Amino acid sequence: MDDKEVITPRSKDYSQWYLDVVRAADMAEVAEVVKGCMVIKPHGYAIWEKIQRELDDRFKATGHHNAYFPLLIPESFMRKEADHVEGFAPEVAVVTHAGGKKLEEPYVIRPTSETIIGYFFAKWIESWRDLPLKVNQWANVMRWEMRTRLFLRTGEFLWQEGHTAHDNHEEAKEEVMRMLDVYADFAENVMAMPVIKGQKSEHEKFAGAVSTFCIEAMMQDGKALQAGTSHDLGQNFGKAFDVTFQNKEGKLDYVWQTSWGVSTRLIGGLIMTHSDDNGLVLPPKLAPIQAVIIPVCQKEADKERVMAAANALFSELKGAGVAVKLDDRDYLRPGAKYYEWERKGVCLRIELGPKDLDKNQVVIKGRIAEKKEFIPRENALNVVLNMLADMQKELLSRAKAYRDANIVSDIADYKGLSDLFAKENKFVYANWCGSPACEAKIQEENKATIRCIPLIGSEPTGPCVCCGGEGKHRVYIAKSY
Amino acid sequence: MDDKEVITPRSKDYSQWYLDVVRAADMAEVAEVVKGCMVIKPHGYAIWEKIQRELDDRFKATGHHNAYFPLLIPESFMRKEADHVEGFAPEVAVVTHAGGKKLEEPYVIRPTSETIIGYFFAKWIESWRDLPLKVNQWANVMRWEMRTRLFLRTGEFLWQEGHTAHDNHEEAKEEVMRMLDVYADFAENVMAMPVIKGQKSEHEKFAGAVSTFCIEAMMQDGKALQAGTSHDLGQNFGKAFDVTFQNKEGKLDYVWQTSWGVSTRLIGGLIMTHSDDNGLVLPPKLAPIQAVIIPVCQKEADKERVMAAANALFSELKGAGVAVKLDDRDYLRPGAKYYEWERKGVCLRIELGPKDLDKNQVVIKGRIAEKKEFIPRENALNVVLNMLADMQKELLSRAKAYRDANIVSDIADYKGLSDLFAKENKFVYANWCGSPACEAKIQEENKATIRCIPLIGSEPTGPCVCCGGEGKHRVYIAKSY
Numbered sequence: 037m038d039d040k041e042v043i044t045p046r047s048k049d050y051s052q053w054y055l056d057v058v059r060a061a062d063m064a065e066v067a068e069v070v071k072g073c074m075v076i077k078p079h080g081y082a083i084w085e086k087i088q089r090e091l092d093d094r095f096k097a098t099g100h101h102n103a104y105f106p107l108l109i110p111e112s113f114m115r116k117e118a119d120h121v122e123g124f125a126p127e128v129a130v131v132t133h134a135g136g137k138k139l140e141e142p143y144v145i146r147p148t149s150e151t152i153i154g155y156f157f158a159k160w161i162e163s164w165r166d167l168p169l170k171v172n173q174w175a176n177v178m179r180w181e182m183r184t185r186l187f188l189r190t191g192e193f194l195w196q197e198g199h200t201a202h203d204n205h206e207e208a209k210e211e212v213m214r215m216l217d218v219y220a221d222f223a224e225n226v227m228a229m230p231v232i233k234g235q236k237s238e239h240e241k242f243a244g245a246v247s248t249f250c251i252e253a254m255m256q257d258g259k260a261l262q263a264g265t266s267h268d269l270g271q272n273f274g275k276a277f278d279v280t281f282q283n284k285e286g287k288l289d290y291v292w293q294t295s296w297g298v299s300t301r302l303i304g305g306l307i308m309t310h311s312d313d314n315g316l317v318l319p320p321k322l323a324p325i326q327a328v329i330i331p332v333c334q335k336e337a338d339k340e341r342v343m344a345a346a347n348a349l350f351s352e353l354k355g356a357g358v359a360v361k362l363d364d365r366d367y368l369r370p371g372a373k374y375y376e377w378e379r380k381g382v383c384l385r386i387e388l389g390p391k392d393l394d395k396n397q398v399v400i401k402g403r404i405a406e407k408k409e410f411i412p413r414e415n416a417l418n419v420v421l422n423m424l425a426d427m428q429k430e431l432l433s434r435a436k437a438y439r440d441a442n443i444v445s446d447i448a449d450y451k452g453l454s455d456l457f458a459k460e461n462k463f464v465y466a467n468w469c470g471s472p473a474c475e476a477k478i479q480e481e482n483k484a485t486i487r488c489i490p491l492i493g494s495e496p497t498g499p500c501v502c503c504g505g506e507g508k509h510r511v512y513i514a515k516s517y
Numbered sequence: 518m519d520d521k522e523v524i525t526p527r528s529k530d531y532s533q534w535y536l537d538v539v540r541a542a543d544m545a546e547v548a549e550v551v552k553g554c555m556v557i558k559p560h561g562y563a564i565w566e567k568i569q570r571e572l573d574d575r576f577k578a579t580g581h582h583n584a585y586f587p588l589l590i591p592e593s594f595m596r597k598e599a600d601h602v603e604g605f606a607p608e609v610a611v612v613t614h615a616g617g618k619k620l621e622e623p624y625v626i627r628p629t630s631e632t633i634i635g636y637f638f639a640k641w642i643e644s645w646r647d648l649p650l651k652v653n654q655w656a657n658v659m660r661w662e663m664r665t666r667l668f669l670r671t672g673e674f675l676w677q678e679g680h681t682a683h684d685n686h687e688e689a690k691e692e693v694m695r696m697l698d699v700y701a702d703f704a705e706n707v708m709a710m711p712v713i714k715g716q717k718s719e720h721e722k723f724a725g726a727v728s729t730f731c732i733e734a735m736m737q738d739g740k741a742l743q744a745g746t747s748h749d750l751g752q753n754f755g756k757a758f759d760v761t762f763q764n765k766e767g768k769l770d771y772v773w774q775t776s777w778g779v780s781t782r783l784i785g786g787l788i789m790t791h792s793d794d795n796g797l798v799l800p801p802k803l804a805p806i807q808a809v810i811i812p813v814c815q816k817e818a819d820k821e822r823v824m825a826a827a828n829a830l831f832s833e834l835k836g837a838g839v840a841v842k843l844d845d846r847d848y849l850r851p852g853a854k855y856y857e858w859e860r861k862g863v864c865l866r867i868e869l870g871p872k873d874l875d876k877n878q879v880v881i882k883g884r885i886a887e888k889k890e891f892i893p894r895e896n897a898l899n900v901v902l903n904m905l906a907d908m909q910k911e912l913l914s915r916a917k918a919y920r921d922a923n924i925v926s927d928i929a930d931y932k933g934l935s936d937l938f939a940k941e942n943k944f945v946y947a948n949w950c951g952s953p954a955c956e957a958k959i960q961e962e963n964k965a966t967i968r969c970i971p972l973i974g975s976e977p978t979g980p981c982v983c984c985g986g987e988g989k990h991r992v993y994i995a996k997s998y
Contacts, residue, residue, distance in 0.1 A: 067637075069594075070587040070624065071615075075637055078582035078652060085583060101559035102566060106551040107588075107626075107657055107673050108610070113550075126617055129589075131626070134552075134610035135661035143551065145588075145612070145626075156548075156556055165848065171559060176588055176657065180616035192588050367646065 043379070045313045050257045057307055058186050060379040061316035065186070072184040072191030076300065079380060080187075082324035083303055084194065088174065090226050090321070091196065091298070094218045100170045100198060105152050107176070108143035113151040117276040120150065123243020127180045129191075145178040150244060150269070150295055153199045154277030161291060163282040164203045168211070172198040187304035188261075188517050195299035201291040203283060205270070208292035212268045215296040216249045219264035227302065228319040228431035229253050229309045230439055231263060232512060234488025239475055242295075246270035252487045252512065254439040255308035258461030260487045260514040263305050266296035304517070309435050316381030317403055319431050320424040325382045326359040327420055332370045332389035346388050349398065352417055358424070378403065384423055386416070402427060439463070443512075450502050453513070457482040463514045465493075467507030469500035478502055478513060487512040524860070526794045531738045536667065538788055541860040542797040545667050553665040553672030557781065560861060561668075563805035564784055565675065569655065571707050571802070572677065572779070575699045581651045581679060586633050588657070589624035594632040598757040601631065604724020608660045610672075626659040631725060631750070631776055634680045635758030642772060644763040645684045649692070653679040668785035669742075669998050676780035682772040684764060686751070689773035693749045696777040697730045700745035708783065709800040709912035710734050710790045711920055712744060713993060715969025720956055723776075727751035733968045733993065735920040736789035739942030741968045741995040744786050747777035785998070790916050797862030798884055800912050801905040806863045807840040808901055813851045813870035827869050830879065833898055839905070859884065865904055867897070883908060920944070924993075931983050934994070938963040944995045946974075948988030950981035959983055959994060968993040 043060050044052040058064055063080030067073040076084065092102070108131060115121045128144040146152065153171075161169060178192045198215060202208040216233055223231045231251035241248035245267040253261045273279065274290035283289050310317040320326050329350055333342040346362055353360040361382075363373050370387065377385055387399040387408075398416050401408045402423050411419045443463045447453050453464060468474060468486060479485050489509045496507030524541050525533040539545055544561030548554045557565065573583070589612060596602045609625040627633065634652075642650060659673045679696060683689040697714055704712045712732035722729035726748040734742045754760070755771035764770050791798040801807050810831055814823040827843055834841040842863075844854050851868065858866055868880040868889075879897050882889045883904050892900045924944045928934050934945060949955060949967060960966050970990045977988030 067587045067633075069591050069636060070589050070633075073587040073589065075587065076585040078584050081584050082582065084585075101563065103559050103562050104557040104565075104675060106548045106554040106556065107659070108551050108554065110550050129612050129615035129624075131610045132613045133623075135663070136607055142614075143610075152548075152551075155550060159546075178588070182616070194585065 043313060043315060046256065053313070054304075054308060055186065057311050057316055057379075061381055063187075063303070063316070066184075070191070072181055074186055074190050074192075076194070079324065080303060083306070083318070083322055084300055086322045086324065087226075087302055088196075091218075091222055092172075092174075094222065095172050095196075095198065098214060098218065100172045100200075103171045103173055104175070105146075105149050105156065105173060107146055109146050109149070109152045111142045111144055113155065114144060116151065117244045117273055119272075120244035120276075124148065124179075129178050129180055146175070147177055147179045148295075148297075149173065149175070149177075149197055149199070150273050150293075151277070154273040154279055154293075157199075157201050157291065157293075158277050158279040161201060161279060161281050164284050167203045167281060167291065168200055168207065170198070170200040170211075172196055185304075185517075187300055187307070189301070193300050195297050197295060197297040200294045201274075201279065202293070203281060203289075203291065205292045208270075208294050209268055211294045212249060212266045212296070215294070216251065216264075216266040219266070219296075219298060220251050223251055223253065223263055224432060226319070226321045227306055227309070228321075228428060228435060229263070229305055230432065230436045232488065232490055233492075234490040234494075234512070236265075236488060237472075237475055237486050239472055240485065242267045244269065244272055246272065249491075250488055252514075253305055253309065254442060254463055254514075255305070255517070256438065257308070258442050258463070258514070260463065260512070260516040261301070261305045261308065262487070262516065263302060264296070264298040267294060269293040269295060310431050311381070312404075315379030317431070318381040318383065320383050320428050323381060323383050324359060325361045325377070325380070326424055327353060327361075327384050327386060328373075328377045328382045329353075329360065329362045329386045329388060330370050330373050330377075331362075331364065332387050332392075335390070338390040341393060342388060342390060345393055349386065349388065349416060353420060356417055356421065358420060374401075383427055384420065386420075404430065447501055449504070453478070453501055454482055457484050457515065461515050463487070463512050464501075465510060465512055466501035467496045467498050468509050468511045468513075469503055469505040470508035471500075471503070471505075474500055474502035482515075484513050484515045487514050487516065524794060524796060527737065534794070535785075535789060538792050538797055538860075539667050542862055544784070544788075544797070547665075547667065551672070553662055555667055555671050555673075557675070560805065561784060564787070564799070564803055565781055567803045567805065568707075568783055569677075572699075572703055573653075573655075575703065576653050576677075576679065579695060579699065581653045581681075584652045584654055585656070586627075586630050586637065586654060588627055590627050590630070590633045592623045592625055594636065595625060597632060598725045598754055600753075601725035601757075605629065605660075608662065610659050610661055627656070628658055628660045629776075629778075630654065630656070630658075630678055630680065631754050631774075632758070635754040635760055635774075638680075638682050638772065638774075639758050639760040642682060642760060642762050645765050648684045648762060648772065649681055649688065651679070651681040651692075653677055666785075666998075668788070669782055671781075674781050676778050678776060678778040681775045682755075682760065683774070684762060684770075684772065686773045689751075689775050690749055692775045693730060693747045693777070696775070697732065697745075697747040700747065700777070700779060701732050704732055704734065704744055705913060707800070707802045708787055708790070709802075709909060709916060710744070710786055711913065711917045713969065713971055714973075715971040715975075715993065717746075717969060718953075718956055718967050720953055721966065723748045725750065725753055726776075727753065730972075731969055733995075734786055734790065735923060735944055735995075736786070736998070737919065738789070739923050739944070739995070741944065741993070741997040742782070742786045742789065743968070743997065744783060745777070745779040748775060750774040750776060791912050792862070793885075796860030798912070799862040799864065801864045801909050804862060804864050805840060806842045806858070806861070807905055808834060808842075808865050808867060809854075809858045809863045810834075810841065810843045810867045810869060811851050811854050811858075812843075812845065813868050813873075816871070819871040822874060823869060823871060826874055830867065830869065830897060834901060837898055837902065839901060855882075864908055865901065867901075885911065928982055930985070934959070934982050935963055938965050938996065942996050944968070944993050945982075946991060946993055947982035948977045948979050949990050949992045949994075950984055950986040951989035952981075952984070952986075955981055955983035963996075965994050965996045968995050968997065
């Protein structure tokens, strides 16, 4: 086997396994000529398109409209919100020349669009009748990162950013939670990736927000992945960009804003939640190819009838809405095809040869099943549909079981915490006094952070795991991507 | 009426009419803080989403897969293809700093992606088995333009760019024509915008192409709009980026490439093909809102039954796949709503009041119809569906008739050509000797260009309209956007 084909086992080197899976499934590659950036290859992009379609439907169903704002932001805009510039200025890419000339004021490539959107909201909003204003943008953004990793952290990435303005704080806060729920529902019911909904600490919140809510997922190495965020921006950007409206009483006030986003990082989460040492595993709802039909035919004399049967099955499955592919390449042996599609995360493969035709059967192998199954031909469609539905459920319950088994709830003190993180990655569910000092100490000494104060189950059950002082919240602490 | 609400009549000032329609329909606005760029507002972006969906389905049906390549391109890449750099270098935006540091090599923001994609094709392609490679990218691109115009020419715009590689020139040329046909079919059958398919002159072809094909449409002011292009790149980029493959005979050769694209400029074409002095007119296949239901109800006592009937009609239309909106805003009079939706290009409006309920009817007014129609309630759905289908056809035949009436085929000599362009805008269908000198003279003295050598009807019928020398092609000459 070619060296570049090997998938390193997870137990040997989890980081290398991840990169190997991305490569073996032909999803993306490092664009080494553009620092920190990547090319998303067709098999990776097809997953992103499915993610987009599912999310976009949910955004529209909750009353949002898509729009498009400029890629470039005047550098001065970034300075208008004090926390925002501090958070983002160090990592922006700057356009200083254009059209052959030096620009009077440089532009930054958007790292996120609160500022430029704030500017336009100020132009568009006059009265309460213009509110709520609820837009979303699918776009590329750029953050100059030092240490990058395909899908998880790249200089340029694709995302969506929702931006809304409201005439009162309550409604804005409802929006923040509504979109957090949309993300959590999508993560669990489409990605089959269980998540914990929670609030970020003051230290971890978005630069410029009043508060940030997130969904956190556990990867197979026990680390946390922040998979989506929803921010209550309060009136911070409203004040910075003078976004005022006349309320029903005729008085001017600043709007209350929210923003929320998920990115191509979700694809990294998908890989690290489900995949195995044989390659990519995808939940059927996001698989670009759910079933592949592979004709197995050694004798030329059998070829015609096998291909006819394969084509008939293809049409039947396609007609029923299955994302099916017929692999009729004649320069590859069936074994090579099994191997390729397994690595690429096709949910199930169907083998069809002369003997199967004689027995009026098909052979089906699910991607996460242990054995092949021999299915009467007339049941093929039903079995395929059932296997896909079962796989969707199985992946979620498997991931949930894994996560729950790796949450440690009985850490008594700081020594226990340090000992644990010194030897393994888990979610530690422990009490915290709420002080930034303890948060900083935990992070510096253990490389683990407070992932979130969960929406459910944050009532303290004892003293702070760090200082022993009075517990204020029960939180999740973990190493993270 | 507020000054900012006026739509200047086309007869008075066509350019201002165009800008007024874009504003009145709330489609986009100039982002004056980002030179030459625009914000695409929800009503404009919704049209782009419909365009994307229709085109993307066609690209996939012809065997293309979407991918995503980096926004930034190393400046040195632009210089690898001599014609390409000459064409694009003057209008690129340049990133010189990032992450707080000056970059060793600047990046340009992609004006188009042949170079960066050529680089990756070289990595991905080894043998004829990897060909054809057919990818498409939906992306933002940037060209620093001096004179911009919403949708038609902006510093940043959204587009798709298809890029394919083939193992022989014939197949590449077939691809070029296939995608030109896809564009022409889309333009006529979805946009209801008739187009002339043709080849660009050497002078007008894409910087780096062997030949460029295009679709050209006539706007209502008689000017031409280049609505899409499809390029035969030959082996130019293959040689520049060393994209080689082993052919079936085991020899190394350079791949044959194509590229093709359409952009948000199509929305400008849509506006200028169909709209009128009352605002936007959209073909039903691209209208974000095909029908709007407006309850007409003065007395509070009638409100409940009118709203119940409006909701029932809404559900019926929506269930049948009509993009319908129920405008239940209670702070606007019906007349104000009619006015708003007319300007926004809703295909038809349905009025529903107590008297209509009593008569068991609905009142329907088509956007391009002269009069209201009174339709029995039980026929409403059928009439709506028929009106939408008819409108789609009517817009195309109306645009075709307009175009054909404004093609001048009997210009005998250069004086006739000059006299015509001195006083009006038409498509002049005339003979050309093929010389760059005549092409340049026509352009310099008349501000009109050879739009294309049509695929059908390019046989010369007489001497060159410019120099009187032997005619080589019959071509379309017009002023253009």
